[in-house]
Amino acid sequence: MRRYFGRKLLIYGLTFFVAVTINWMIPRFMPGDPVASMLARANVTQPAAYEAMRSYYTGLFGLDQPIWQQYLNFWGRLLRGDFGTSIYLFPTPVSTVIKGAVPYSIGLVMPSVLLSWVVGNWAGAIAARRKVLDNTALPIGYVLTAMPHMWLGVLMAWGFGVILGWLPIAGGYSFSMRPSLTWAFAWDLVVHWFLPFLSLFLIALGGWAIGMRNMIIYELESDYSNYLSALGAPQRLIRRYAFRNAVLPQITGLALQLGVIVAGALVTEIVFSYPGLGSLILNAIKNKDFFLIQGAFLFIVLGVLIANFIIDIVYVVVDPRTRAGMVAGT
Amino acid sequence: MITVDGLRVYYRTLKGDVRALDGVTFDVRDGEILGLAGESGCGKTTLGKSLIRMDGRMKHVAGTVTLDGRSLPIADDAAMVPFRFHEVSLIPQYSMSALNPTRKIGRMIRELLKARQAPYDEQELHKRLELVGLGVETLERYPIELSGGMKQRMVMVISTLLNPSLLIADEITSALDVSTQKAVATALAGFRDAGFLKSMIFITHDISLTYQIADTIMVMYAGKLAEKAPAKTMVTAPRHPYTQLLLNSLPEVGVRYGQRRLAGIPGSPPSLLNPPDGCRFRDRCPLAYGKCAEEPPPVEVEPGHFVACWKA
Numbered sequence: 044m045r046r047y048f049g050r051k052l053l054i055y056g057l058t059f060f061v062a063v064t065i066n067w068m069i070p071r072f073m074p075g076d077p078v079a080s081m082l083a084r085a086n087v088t089q090p091a092a093y094e095a096m097r098s099y100y101t102g103l104f105g106l107d108q109p110i111w112q113q114y115l116n117f118w119g120r121l122l123r124g125d126f127g128t129s130i131y132l133f134p135t136p137v138s139t140v141i142k143g144a145v146p147y148s149i150g151l152v153m154p155s156v157l158l159s160w161v162v163g164n165w166a167g168a169i170a171a172r173r174k175v176l177d178n179t180a181l182p183i184g185y186v187l188t189a190m191p192h193m194w195l196g197v198l199m200a201w202g203f204g205v206i207l208g209w210l211p212i213a214g215g216y217s218f219s220m221r222p223s224l225t226w227a228f229a230w231d232l233v234v235h236w237f238l239p240f241l242s243l244f245l246i247a248l249g250g251w252a253i254g255m256r257n258m259i260i261y262e263l264e265s266d267y268s269n270y271l272s273a274l275g276a277p278q279r280l281i282r283r284y285a286f287r288n289a290v291l292p293q294i295t296g297l298a299l300q301l302g303v304i305v306a307g308a309l310v311t312e313i314v315f316s317y318p319g320l321g322s323l324i325l326n327a328i329k330n331k332d333f334f335l336i337q338g339a340f341l342f343i344v345l346g347v348l349i350a351n352f353i354i355d356i357v358y359v360v361v362d363p364r365t366r367a368g369m370v371a372g373t
Numbered sequence: 374m375i376t377v378d379g380l381r382v383y384y385r386t387l388k389g390d391v392r393a394l395d396g397v398t399f400d401v402r403d404g405e406i407l408g409l410a411g412e413s414g415c416g417k418t419t420l421g422k423s424l425i426r427m428d429g430r431m432k433h434v435a436g437t438v439t440l441d442g443r444s445l446p447i448a449d450d451a452a453m454v455p456f457r458f459h460e461v462s463l464i465p466q467y468s469m470s471a472l473n474p475t476r477k478i479g480r481m482i483r484e485l486l487k488a489r490q491a492p493y494d495e496q497e498l499h500k501r502l503e504l505v506g507l508g509v510e511t512l513e514r515y516p517i518e519l520s521g522g523m524k525q526r527m528v529m530v531i532s533t534l535l536n537p538s539l540l541i542a543d544e545i546t547s548a549l550d551v552s553t554q555k556a557v558a559t560a561l562a563g564f565r566d567a568g569f570l571k572s573m574i575f576i577t578h579d580i581s582l583t584y585q586i587a588d589t590i591m592v593m594y595a596g597k598l599a600e601k602a603p604a605k606t607m608v609t610a611p612r613h614p615y616t617q618l619l620l621n622s623l624p625e626v627g628v629r630y631g632q633r634r635l636a637g638i639p640g641s642p643p644s645l646l647n648p649p650d651g652c653r654f655r656d657r658c659p660l661a662y663g664k665c666a667e668e669p670p671p672v673e674v675e676p677g678h679f680v681a682c683w684k685a
Contacts, residue, residue, distance in 0.1 A: 270471035271485065273426045274532070275457030280488045284473045291475075363475060363515040 051355055055348050066340040067117055070333040071110070077130050077331040078106065104130065104334070117337075126341070127334035131327060137338040140323065145342060147215050148319035150236065152308045155243035160297055163251025168286055170252065171259035180252060187249025192307040195242045196314035203238060210238050213316040239315040243308055247300075254296055258289035291362050298354040301347050375424075375539050375572060376400040380436030382423045392645045393419040395596035396436070398671065399679075401539070401572040401589075406565060408587030408604065409576045410619075414642060416596040417576045418466075421541045423447055424574070425461050441538055458489055462537035462570075466544040468528040472516040479512030482531060491535055501530045501569070505560055522553050529560065533569045540570040544577060554579075558586045581623060584608050589677070592616050595642045595653040598671050602678040612674060612685040615654050652682070660684050 078100045087093045101107045104127070105116055120127065126137035170180035204212030211217065216231045262268060262285035271281050312321030320339050327335035359365050380397050383390035394416045401407045409417045422428065424438060424447065433448035440460060446452035465471055473481055486493045499509050505526040516524060525545065533540060542561060546554040564570055577583050583590055584604050591601040592615065600613040611617050618638045640657035643649055651666040652658070658665070664683045671681040 266465070266467040266470040267473045270463075270465055270467075270528075271473075273457065273463045273465065274485065275454045275459075275489060276485055277488050280484060284476065287475050288473070361475070363477075364517050 047359075051352070055352060059344065059348060062344040063121070063341060064114075066337050066344065067114060070328075070331070070336045071113075073328075073331060075331050077333055078104070080331055081130055081133065104128070121341075126338040129327075129332055129335045131330035131332040131335060137334045140335060141320070141338050141342055144318060144320050144323045144339075147317060148308065148312070148321070149346075151239055151243065151312070151317065151319060152305065155240050155247060155308075156297075156301075156304055159244045159247035160251050160293070163248045164255045164290065164293055166248070167252040167255025167257075168259050168282075168289070171256045171263070172282070177256065181256065184249040184253040184256075187245055188253060189249075190246050192242065192246060192310040193314050195246060196239070196311050199238050199242050200315065211235050212238065215318040235317075239311050239317050242314075243304070243311055246307065247304060250300070251293065251296075254293055255289060258292055259285055262286075262289045287361075291358070294354060294358055294361065298351050301350050305343055305347060374400065374403050374441060376437075376439040377420075377424075378437050378439070380420070380423065380438065381434040382419055382427070383432050383434050384419075384430050385432055386430070386646070389646055390432070390434075392596050392648055394423065395645075395648070397593070397596075397598050398436075399591060399598065399601055401574060403571045404565065405589060406562065406573045406575055406587045408580075408583030408590040409574055409593065410578065410580045410583050410590060411593040411599075412578060412619075412642065414595075414645070415593040417578075417593055418543055419596075420593075421463075421543045421574060421576050424539065425457060425463050425541055426450070426453065458532075458537070459491070459535050460537055461539045461541070462532045462535070464529055464532045464540065464542045464545050466547065468525045468545060469521050469548060471528050472524060474516050477513055477515055478519075478527060482512070482534070485531075486534070489535075498530070498534065501534070502527075504563070504567075505530055522549065522557075525549065525553075525557060526560065529557070529564070533564055536569055538571045540564075540573045542573060542575045546577060546579065546582060554582055555585065558582055562586045580608075580619060592619065595648065596645055597653060598679065598681055599654070600678075600680045600682075601671070602680075606678055612678070612680040613682045614658050614660050614684065618659075 078097055081100065082093060082096055085096075087096060098107075105113055108116070124138070126141070129135050129137050129140050132140055166180060167184075170177045170184075200212040203210045211234060215235055216222070216228065217235075220228055220231050222228065259282075263281065265285075265288075268281050268285060271284070308319070309321030309324060311317070312319045313325050316322060320342060324336060324339045326332075327339060377400065378398050380394060381392070382394040383392050393414075397416070397420060399407070409420065411417050419431070423431065423433070424445070427433065427447065427450070438445040438447055440456070445456060445461070472478060476484070482498070483493055498512075502509060502511060507523060507526055507530070511519065511523070511527065519527065529545075540561075546557055549557060558575075561573065561575070565573060575583060575587055580590070580592075584607075587604050589601065590604050590607040592599045592607070592613065594615050600607065600611060600616045602611070607616065608620065611620060615638075618636070621636045622638060638657055643653055643656065649655070650668065652661070652669050655661045655665045662683075667683075669681045669683045671679040672685065673679050674685055
């Protein structure tokens, strides 16, 4: 058991290192100079002042050092918990900017991932039971899962927000509100949260339902199901066993899909101008804010890795075969 | 006592009915082990399945099955349920994968018995496990932790737990090596002797293994009965040309086949989609003559010895 998790942790550590390194590299390979664009925004006209400010900021962000030195500095600061200062929201530290955005992203992604997984599995298992349901649920599932996130997002914003006027279409809360611990503000949050949540939920739902439906049908054809049927076991028992076995690949699927879901969430946030990491990353890229891009991606990498690790643990709990493998020391 | 009378079961396909089982009549007495032999596609597995659970493509066309004086509703899936496990049970071909991989075996057995409203007699279960050489702790394991032979024996114990009147063992030794085959066959005969089951149909393509445990051997060819006789008679004095050729194609111990070629049966069985009239073995039979264009009925040439051949 310890060996199994030890090896897993090592793999996650390596993944983290590689992902963070790539995150560090990508913004630096983008064309353009962040300090120049920052100064352009500040409308500095005097050449002497411009030159002085340019060298000051370049030194401040450590961009005058050789690239390998910048990389080492980056890891050194990262390990001390210092993500640097945002260029675009100067002089706010990146950690503060991200801290403001992360709750929105988590509040959006977690419920939509978990609920769509649970409801999708449930719907798929039911669809596998009846022909009529199957004939309706399957096409709906295919349509849902094939929808691009931004397209469904725009469609819902247009339908529910513009045409029907039921729900707001942008922002995390109303401009007229200040964040506070009141019921009115909480309700405002929920109302703004609902459309982005729903579009993420619906798209993920289709895929899970189709996957579960196929797996259940496969399991019901399997040898152990046939044996139980031959011994006259009721369908209820056979379906329960089939469900338990069919859920296993769905759990693996959840781990594999996490990255895709996060990417979808970023796009959805941008469509709804939701103040999470997605909108933040878009702004950071637009302004060549190296440190903010790095920081935001770091949080996404961490989130995906932690979620994967949790799924690994869950898998060990639900599938006896992985446990058998651990005892054998493989 | 099970009596099968004129049973016909066809497979529905897009091209038409495949007559996999085309009028078979026989009975198995209490305490008797019937060895059912024949090559692939002769209908032996179809017969086994028909007696417990037909799959969706199978169609009961004619014939009756009577078990202990009661008629078995083999065509009615729901009506068969009360008979399954309690009266008719099965050891499947796929014992290696017959157990739910995500349940501990003991819990699976308890859940199955509860679902079938059968009492869970722990002592009896333990006794039987020990009889086949499985420890009681096996119940606390998952199927993945058992070897192939252990799973096979576990399935044997589960299938016979309610002392069925008829046990169908379908090609259960095909996946085992020769030494284990013998042990499994002997264990099943032991189950019969201990009264765990009244009668058994032992389906196999291995006629020499059948001979070791069966009281009676029935040979099928292309969906029909070719010959049925007491095991000894079948091996020493077969009357049907197919049985004779089948036995001749078995290797004999002590003979070096470098010197003598192993005889086979030339040709292959007819298609059962539109089978020819008359004797179905006609085309491959060295003794065939004009009369074979008519279908030979099974005739009792001596007590308990049935042959379906005009030359017998």
